[in-house]
Amino acid sequence: VSDVPGDVASYLERRERALGEARRLLASILNYTGDPTDIDPDASLFGTGLGLDSLDAVEVLIGLEIDLGIKLEGDDPRRLGLRSVNGVVDAIMRARGEL
């Protein structure tokens, strides 16, 4: 595809960067020793999917704050929209004003 508009190309670049950050954060919480790119963007965080539990959920919030400087108001990741890897990516990009 050669005719990608500049704003789309720029968004995709920022999205890939934030996705990489989300994957590394989740790989750390999951103690996943494989390639973080195996973590699919639409994989659910809880229940089916990555299988995070409520303690892991707190770690996601702490990780966002400590590792990425992103503090979310509230304590329930599901209700904050953090239900999938892409939900975490959205939160990162929103906090940076990129979405």
Next chain:
Amino acid sequence: VSLASEVQALRGSVGLSHARHIAMVRVDGADALDFLQTASAQSPYVREGRVRHTLLLRDDATVFADVFIVKVDEGFLVLAEGPSEPDLVLWLTTHHARTPERQVAFQAMSDAWVVFGVDGPYAWELLVGLLGPAVLGMPYLSLYRRDDVVCLRAGKTGEFGYLLLVPHAGATELERRLRELGNPLDLATIGVEALDVCALESWHFSMRHNAPVLTPIELQLQWRVGYTREFIGADALRARRAEGPKSRVTCFTSDEVVSAGQEVHLGDSNVGRVLAACASPTLGVTVGSALLDLRFSHPHLALRVGELSIRTCTASLVDNRSLHIDPHKHSYATRNQPAEVVPA
């Protein structure tokens, strides 16, 4: 009863389905576990009372079946979506022929057992009436048995969901009892199409939504794969992973009517095709999945299908009511009461 009202029941109360789309085969024998280890993409070994949700792949790593594997007594039950029961038995038998020294036997179960699905934000309330309060303690992907009924918590709609397995002899009475207990909960009979609409809204994988030529990499199902294990399709899957994925299934919505098979464009360039699309009674828009070139398989992109606009989205699209229900505090009867007056 319309599809919309079936979906409404699944999202608001409870739906009962005859799960004839699920093939069920029992695997017995001294080598049953070893056999299933090499058959399924994830180890079938789970603690007693738990359920493994995994995949059966073809040799080329495309998905053959979406399966739950359950340890029961001395054997295993394989509950599969995708193939018919004879096709599932044939697949298992063909795989067994590669290692005939293994002591394994397969038994198709639909002649002896019936499967019911119970889904919805108040599905747990119906099953507490049927099986007792132990249902409340069932985590996702777990198993509970009472008398002749085997209950799996294993929904695919984003709401509370259960499968009930019962011998044919008890099926009529079980269904009568479910309908009796479900009457105050506005129980609706629902079909597989409504389950699939809810699966798409909540971004659960359905064998009926995706072309059968895709692997867990494109389908975003790598969490169901153990890359370090040996299983049917593992070599092909690792090779595809080493090449790097070229495309990925992505969620979208549209205000227009979009159909499976249509090409997706960004500007003048073809960037993928629609795999599945349906009207969402919950959201009032079309929801769908598209196989997009990897670079464009991200949410929040405005794309075109012919002259129609679509927008890629972050899944899941629905704020499931089940996420806001605590079975220890809430009930269907008190569903409309403000939270503060619901008894603790």
